[in-house]
Amino acid sequence: MEVPLLDLKAQLKPLRRAILDAITEVVDSGRYILGPKVEAFERHVAEYVGSNFAVGVSSGTDALLVSFMALGLQPGDRVITTPFSFFATAGAIARLGGVPVFADIDPLSFNLSPEALEEFAGDPNIKAVLPVHLYGQCADMDSILEIAAQERWAVVEDAAQAMGAEYPSTNGVRKAGSMGTLGTFSFFPSKNLGGMGDAGVVVTDDERLYGSLRLLRNHGAEPKYYHEFIGGNFRLDPIQAAVLSIKLPYLDGWHRARRTNAERYQKLFLDSKLPAEGRLIPPVSVRASEEVFLDHIYNQYVVRVPGGLRDSLRSFLSEAGIGTEIYYPVPFHLQKCFRHLGYKEGRFPETEKAAREVLALPIYPELTLEMQEYVVDRIVSFFGKT
Numbered sequence: 001m002e003v004p005l006l007d008l009k010a011q012l013k014p015l016r017r018a019i020l021d022a023i024t025e026v027v028d029s030g031r032y033i034l035g036p037k038v039e040a041f042e043r044h045v046a047e048y049v050g051s052n053f054a055v056g057v058s059s060g061t062d063a064l065l066v067s068f069m070a071l072g073l074q075p076g077d078r079v080i081t082t083p084f085s086f087f088a089t090a091g092a093i094a095r096l097g098g099v100p101v102f103a104d105i106d107p108l109s110f111n112l113s114p115e116a117l118e119e120f121a122g123d124p125n126i127k128a129v130l131p132v133h134l135y136g137q138c139a140d141m142d143s144i145l146e147i148a149a150q151e152r153w154a155v156v157e158d159a160a161q162a163m164g165a166e167y168p169s170t171n172g173v174r175k176a177g178s179m180g181t182l183g184t185f186s187f188f189p190s191k192n193l194g195g196m197g198d199a200g201v202v203v204t205d206d207e208r209l210y211g212s213l214r215l216l217r218n219h220g221a222e223p224k225y226y227h228e229f230i231g232g233n234f235r236l237d238p239i240q241a242a243v244l245s246i247k248l249p250y251l252d253g254w255h256r257a258r259r260t261n262a263e264r265y266q267k268l269f270l271d272s273k274l275p276a277e278g279r280l281i282p283p284v285s286v287r288a289s290e291e292v293f294l295d296h297i298y299n300q301y302v303v304r305v306p307g308g309l310r311d312s313l314r315s316f317l318s319e320a321g322i323g324t325e326i327y328y329p330v331p332f333h334l335q336k337c338f339r340h341l342g343y344k345e346g347r348f349p350e351t352e353k354a355a356r357e358v359l360a361l362p363i364y365p366e367l368t369l370e371m372q373e374y375v376v377d378r379i380v381s382f383f384g385k386t
């Protein structure tokens with residue numbers, strides 16, 4: 001049996017006609033830059049996420065970049081973030097001359113540990129904190145927002161993997177991206193809400209930042225050819241906006257399907273005894289409750305494989321036709337391009353351990369029970385052999 005890590009064709013099937021119609025509308029409209037499709041999508045996103053404003057941009061990477069431009073990040077400014085994320089998180093800070101400062105992760109959620117942030121209290125060079133809601137589960141935002149308020153740090157949420165993830169904050173249930181100063185999202189095709197190319201969005205409740213973002217994504221021009229700031233071309237393409245507007249109403253249904261799949265894996269793994277034997281550790285949905293069902297939207301379903309067996313399990317599954325991935329094998333502080341920051345191996349033990357152990361299994365909404373049973377059966381068989 002073939003079980004790919006992700007099957008975008010299965011998702012497309014029921015939506016194909018509607019998406020082609022929406023694209024045709026853009027083609028026939030002659031409006032190929034910004035315009036009504038982009039504005040409509042921005043309204044949909046703001047409403048869905050629960051923020052006042054949304055600005056469509058060219059990618060999740062550019063969403064981060066333009067957010068720090070809007071905050072006025074200056075060369076030498078320090079931004080605290082996790083060393084365990086997709087490269088764009090740290091790259092956005094460094095591309096503006098900022099200095100990414102890393103803090104270790106919490107081993108259960110894989111997200112920035114609020115305790116690790118404490119050591120930066122009182123550091124006047126820190127301008128912002130950039131938590132990432134990795135794999136589709138929110139970082140501990142209550143604690144992060146509390147220390148950020150004390151220290152007057154801006155908070156940029158990298159919610160690229162978590163659009164729609166819910167967080168039971170002290171102010172009620174909030175969605176990922178809506179809690180910080182700014183929240184950024186990616187619509188890279190493999191995210192839960194995926195475009196047919198690159199796309200992203202930034203959300204905020206701050207009207208002044210909203211104004212800056214709109215200018216900065218369009219070379220800072222207002223009116224045309226008069227430049228108050230140096231921006232860039234970070235515009236969201238209307239064809240992507242049209243596609244994403246068709247898909248957005250299905251997002252919560254896809255989340256629920258992923259969630260159901262995660263529960264099935266959980267049961268299958270418990271029955272297999274592998275977790276009890278310490279051979280495989282399934283992911284933990286740390287804040288699930290009756291009122292917060294979507295606290296984890298499983299953009300990725302990531303297990304830990306301790307004991308140095310992760311890579312051989314991965315090859316074994318690949319030979320059995322099962323797609324897996326490692327998000328992410330090399331933490332930021334050990335990347336060559338950040339050597340000048342001076343971090344040594346061993347500095348972030350939880351991050352380094354996670355990088356050695358994590359393995360993402362197929363979790364996409366259209367995955368069948370039969371496929372999941374096959375995946376677990378193959379994993380059991382791998383451990384039976386070793």
Ligand SMILES: *Cc1c(COP(=O)(O)O)cnc(C)c1O
Nearest residue numbers: 059060061086088160186187188
């Ligand atoms: C995907 C992703 C990004 C970048 O998004 P792109 O749209 O690919 O540029 C940034 N941060 C995280 C955590 C991501 O997963």
